[in-house]
Amino acid sequence: MEISEIVAAYIRVLALAVLVVYAYAWVIRTVGQRLTRGVAAGLLFGLGGILSMNDPIVMRPGLIYDARSILLILSPIYAGPIGTVIAAAMMGAHRFLLGGVGATGGAVSVVLVALCGYASTFIPRHRVGTGWVRSLLLGLTTISSFIVLVFLPPDIASELLLSAAAPVMLANILGVLLLADLLEREKQRVRMVRALENEASVDPLTKLPNRRVFQRAADRCAKEASNRGRPFSIIMLDVDHFKKINDTWGHSVGDSVLSKVADLIRQTVRKTDIAARYGGEEIVILLPNTEGRDASTVAEKIRHAIESEDLIVGGTAIKVTVSIGVSAVDSDNTNIRATIEAADKALYRAKTAGRNRVELANAA
Structure with a gap:
């Protein structure tokens, strides 16, 4: 050559x-x-x-x-x-x-x-x-x-x-x-x-998607519901007595609690579901192709999984529970904001009714 x-x-x-x-x-x-x-x-x-x-x-x-x-x-x-x-x-x-x-x-x-x-x-x-x-x-x-x-x-x-x-x-x-x-x-x-x-x-603490990612996914689900009649549901979740946890054991323990709760939610929901940190100790979960009754079943599984888990901190077991509100969307009404507000109101009812429970809102 x-x-x-x-x-x-x-x-x-x-x-x-x-x-x-x-x-x-x-x-x-x-x-x-x-x-x-x-x-x-x-x-x-x-x-x-x-x-x-x-x-x-x-x-x-x-x-x-x-x-x-x-x-x-x-x-x-x-x-x-x-x-x-x-x-x-x-x-x-x-x-x-x-x-x-x-x-x-x-x-x-x-x-x-x-x-x-x-x-x-x-x-x-x-x-x-x-x-x-x-x-x-x-x-x-x-x-x-x-x-x-x-x-x-x-x-x-x-x-x-x-x-x-x-x-x-x-x-x-x-x-x-x-x-x-x-x-x-x-x-x-x-x-x-x-x-x-x-x-x-991604939220740096919980490693869950942030609010922006959730909003984009919810908008897509709303479009699917409007165009093809596919229902979806939203779960709003709040850690009970979270301020007391922070005051008693410190904010680092509070962070550990949130992180553990996020892990348990990831293990419970489907891969197609999107759990995101919505703010503070609130977590919102989007369930595509899911009606309200099925979403309530998922919410109850999440509640039970968290209630059954003890977080060990410094040799002390901390009992953590959550209150959950569920709201469903169908093709007749696909307003995301109204659905989130309905789930939030259901969450508030769960808290006022004694916490550590699931409440289903009326269809959005």
Whole structure:
């Protein structure tokens, strides 16, 4: 391989890397479920390898060099096991279909590089980190792609080993260093953005969504109720005698009580329900597709779970109870504010009736 060919190959890898990074950034930003994200990333890496194979450096008829090994070695890290299998299957099948003297060896090398990349994920992170050391190691690991030489006639294999091994390794190492750096930077950037979004939407004490998140979700439920007739309910919950807890044991214990109550609520409600800190010791819960009677059942489960749990502070068991108001919405009236006020009034009735009880409001 001439120097000009190496430069051309690196430029192609650079262009492909930019495309892959942009597409990968879109995938990790928009696809939430881990398995689906892995599948999408695997399809992306596989497509990148196919595009690279369609614009290769032809070392001799039927023998090509492209960026597939660079993408494959990084697939286990950024696409996961499922994504790696998808990417390897796509690249291996495409290389075999391209034909030529190196078709079989090329397909085998795809599988071997993918396996080597997956094996590298078992190396403890504290030993190699996520920087250039890991990228260099992965770049060197692409030497496993040279398995293709075993499937070639001895004279061709020895000629390629002497003339092309060093340039190919150099291009692979540089490509892995470049692509890994770009992917890692994008991954960290998305992670930072998500962390900032999480801080802006989660109550720091209870780790529950805040009032803003609840309002957005309630607005969506109101729209569903209005357009499709889907009911939903709202639960308002207040810790009984919370001021006494703070006065007796201190505000740090009061914070622990709220945090524990939030944990118990999370364990009791469905994943589709949204429990949010509404203010002070008040917690509001949105239950989509739930009528008032069913919401009252959920509220009673929450009340019982909290009543049954003792919070141990300094060897002393603190008994905590809550009062709960429930209000339901149907397609005839989807006013969120009125529903919350109805739940709040029901909560007040629960408190005046003796606390540690559930009251159901009239339909909003």
